[in-house]
Amino acid sequence: MGTSTVETELHALIDEMNAAWGDADAYGAVFTEDADYVTFFGGRARGRQEIIDSHRPLFEGAMxxxxxxxxxxxxxxxxxxxxxxxxxxGLRKGKGERPSHRAGSVQTMVVVKDGERWRIRAFQNTKYQPLTAFLTNRVAPLMAKPGR
Structure with missing residues (x-):
């Protein structure tokens, strides 16, 4: 399987995850049965069913x-x-044109082939903080140069 095919399939998986948001069962379906999910706030769900069960009240309430x-x-x-x-x-609520800056995040995922499709085996969600990202990506490397 070529990289371009894999790339297309990975983009399709992320599109499916985005589209499934709001439906706990559909959202859970993009994860493996034994998935490990670390939330935006540091909580952890182990397995597809815990992911579904932890998202259902969010989708019916705050989200x-x-x-x-x-x-x-x-x-x-x-x-x-x-x-x-x-x-x-990030998350968009209401009629917002863009995700709220308070709800921006970056994710790291380990994605595995599960039969004929890709699913997420491990998911780590981290709040995006622009100043911290700037300092980490731009300033810290400058400070590490010899002679400083």
Missing amino acids: RNSRLEGRIDSFAVLSPDVALVHTAG
Whole structure:
């Protein structure tokens, strides 16, 4: 299977995850049965059913009518059946044109081939903090240069 095919399939998986947001069963279907899911706030769900059970009250309450937007920033195919995927995105609530800056996040996912389709085996969601990202990506490397 070529990288372009895998890339297309990984984008389709992320699109499916975004579209499934709001429906706990559909959202859970993009994860493996034994998935490990670390939330935006540091909580952890183990297994597809816990992911479904932990999202159902969110979708019926605080996250009702929200929309998930995410895009792949990078990916690496580690083997024919395993990929590492990094995404960025956020939640849109109401009629907002963009995700709220308070709800922006970056995700790291281990994605595995499950039969004929890709599913998420491990998911780590981290709040995006622009200042911290800037300092980590731009300033810290400058400070590490010899002679400083």
